[in-house]
Amino acid sequence: MKTTTTWTGKMGFLGKNPSRHEVKMDGPATIGGEDNGSRPTELLLQAVAGCTAIDIISILRKMRIEPERFETEVEGTRAEEHPKKFTHIHIHYILDGDIPEKKLARAIKLSKDEYCSVSHTLNADITASYTLNGQKGEMDV
Known part of the structure; x- marks a missing residue:
C-alpha cells in the first residue's frame, strides 16, 4: 500500500x-498553520477507531447481528516530552440494538487481540470499553 x-x-x-480519497491535514496557527485540516495525531486516533469498528461490524454480521447504532469515542494520552507519542489509547464503543453482551465483548476482543492492523502497528497500551443500549459494560480483556 502506498499513499x-x-x-x-x-x-x-x-x-x-490508493482508494482515491483525500485527507486534509494542517497545523494550528501557533506553529504556522491555518487550521484547515485535521492534525495527524487526530487522524491516527480515528484510524484506530475505524479499523476496529470495521472489524467489529464484520464479526457481528458473521454472528448474524446488526446493530441499530454504533459509535466510537477514542481518547489518547500523550507523553509530555517529544516525540509526545501516545502512551495510552482508550476506545469506548457505544452500541444500541438487540446484541448479546457476550457476543459484543467477543467481537471487541477479537478485533483488539487479532484483527485490527492499525492498533497492532502502535506500541500504545490500547484498552476498550462499551455502552450497549445506554448501559456501560465491563471488558474482560
Whole structure:
C-alpha cells in the first residue's frame, strides 16, 4: 500500500490514498498553520477507531447481528516530552440494538487481540470499553 502526502503551503498537507480519497491535514496557527485540516495525531486516533469498528461490524454480521447504532469515542494520552507519542489509547464503543453482551465483548476482543492492523502497528497500551443500549459494560480483556 502506498499513499502520497503533498505540502499545500504553510503547515498544510493533502494526503491521497490508493482508494482515491483525500485527507486534509494542517497545523494550528501557533506553529504556522491555518487550521484547515485535521492534525495527524487526530487522524491516527480515528484510524484506530475505524479499523476496529470495521472489524467489529464484520464479526457481528458473521454472528448474524446488526446493530441499530454504533459509535466510537477514542481518547489518547500523550507523553509530555517529544516525540509526545501516545502512551495510552482508550476506545469506548457505544452500541444500541438487540446484541448479546457476550457476543459484543467477543467481537471487541477479537478485533483488539487479532484483527485490527492499525492498533497492532502502535506500541500504545490500547484498552476498550462499551455502552450497549445506554448501559456501560465491563471488558474482560
